[in-house]
Amino acid sequence: MRIVFKTDYMQDIRPWKDGYQLSLYLILLAVVALAPWWLDDFYLGELTNVLIWAIAGLGLMILTGHTGQASLGHAAFLAFGCYANVILIEAGVPFLIVFPLAGILTGIIGALIAIPALRLHGIYLAIFTLALSILMDDIIVLTEPITGGVAGKYIGGVEIFGFLVDRWGTPRAFYWLVLAVTVLVTLGYINLLRAPLGRSFIAVRDSEVSAQAMGVDIARTKTISFGLSCAVTGWAGALMGLYAGAFNNETFSVVISIQLLMMIVIGGLGSIHGAFFGAIVIGFLPQFLSISKEYVGAVIGGNTVAIPGLEFGVFGLILIAFILFEPMGIYGRWLKIRTWFELFPFYRKDMFRRQKSYLKTERLR
């Protein structure tokens, strides 16, 4: 059993609880940063993919997990970030300027879209954003002179300080680029959560009425949340474009939006860890399925032909299982296991049970 004695307010304000926890995260960071030396290029590529999904997940987590606004349209912002990035690079602007700009532009677009979306709640907001996702497809086709339309666009490597960073040519450099973005976004997210803005997001999520009574401007807070969320998603989109190398109007379809939302639900809504756990499930599930299919095929002697929709079917099953048995996602389960070890042998079964509250303030409008 480990007990942290608090003697200073900074212990609650700084991101880590104690030296032990900090060292764990530093070790994790070192292991991940050195991945090119213990992973072959194929799995390094897969890990890169997972990290890109994690960034996108962090983006959606700000909006859905912490501000409580469901969005089924984040593929549209992925697409915007991706196209903004590539189009500006083609215009000859250096990557180090283009990349931040791609996210910031996506963020501004997101904040503008938030203004009409502010009046919508729950399922209506989900439908509104779903429409965005579908519209984006058409917008890309209609603006063909800029976006390349159905034919799509290609992007090779990019140059950073004269070094070529290319998904295929220099996978290690590309991996480190993605890792650096992941770390920066995560640090920003941690800062957000320990500052008044992050707390006002949580306040809006849990009770708009009392958030208002505490002086939180709901419209402003939601707009900022949309903006930040879309900016991060835009960066993920830019990286996805570089990762894929070629993309067109169908790359960022509605399916991506839904996958993204399912990902953070499985990972655990309202936690940074959740975005990463979810991304690992999303990223490695197809590999896991194809490998296990081979084994199963070898044992029962069946063939190994592709089963259409297998991936989505399994994914759906996992989602349903989580909603039924662990609504807090993988992060919720992780917390329970960790608490079990930390409190050993004093863990009680109903430690995480929530009190039901039946009363809710009546609608005010």
Add this chain to the structure above:
Amino acid sequence: MSLLELNNVTLKFGGLTAVDRLSFSVEEGEVFAIVGPNGAGKSTVFNLISRFYDPYEGTIRFDGHDLLQVKPSGVAAYGVARTFQNIELFEHATVLQNLLVGRHRHRKTNVISELFFTPSAKRQEVENREKVEEVIDFLDLQAYRDKMIAGLPYGVRKVVEVARALATDPKLLLLDEPASGLSVEETTDMRWWIDDIRRQMGITVLMVEHDMGLVSGVSDRVLAMADGAKLALGTPAEVQAHPAVIEAYLGKAS
């Protein structure tokens, strides 16, 4: 000049007049209670002061400001804090985080400085924390500091809500049924706390309450309402003995 002044305030929901030409004023440093049968419009008065509703006519002035000119989120900035009848805490956050949201109106940093957590943001966090700790000490919430609201018993949540309102550092505290659902001991605690809030912190308290023991114990003046209109206004004893009040609660003797 009074701290809070309602003048001729009327609110209608369609054909129903929820608040009918109500006027009263709350003086600085007093505990003012509003009583009345269910549906009398007591909570509606609170929601009017919080600007959740726009009155049909009349004025609401607080501390020299016209409250009707500000948005609902602007009321807190003038120093008005409130609790809710049905507890509106941020369920999936800790007690500490809830109280820190109460400090929101004192926020001086902006989005950028918070994203990079600059030294000024850090300083602000420490200041907020010191303020919140004062409130935690005052209301004996030390044991619950890092607990999630979702796992707390009802009585504690009620206290946390008062604590969150106090964390805003208000001039006027609106308590919507602070003792509803509390046990006898908890109600007694609440009574002393309200007394201390007024005496030690110098905060004016306006409360809606059904528990007449609590009302007559702490309040200086009582306003009795029925059907949205004023019935009687005076000391607790005067109001309790007022024939119109007795009629509103018990009906007319036939």
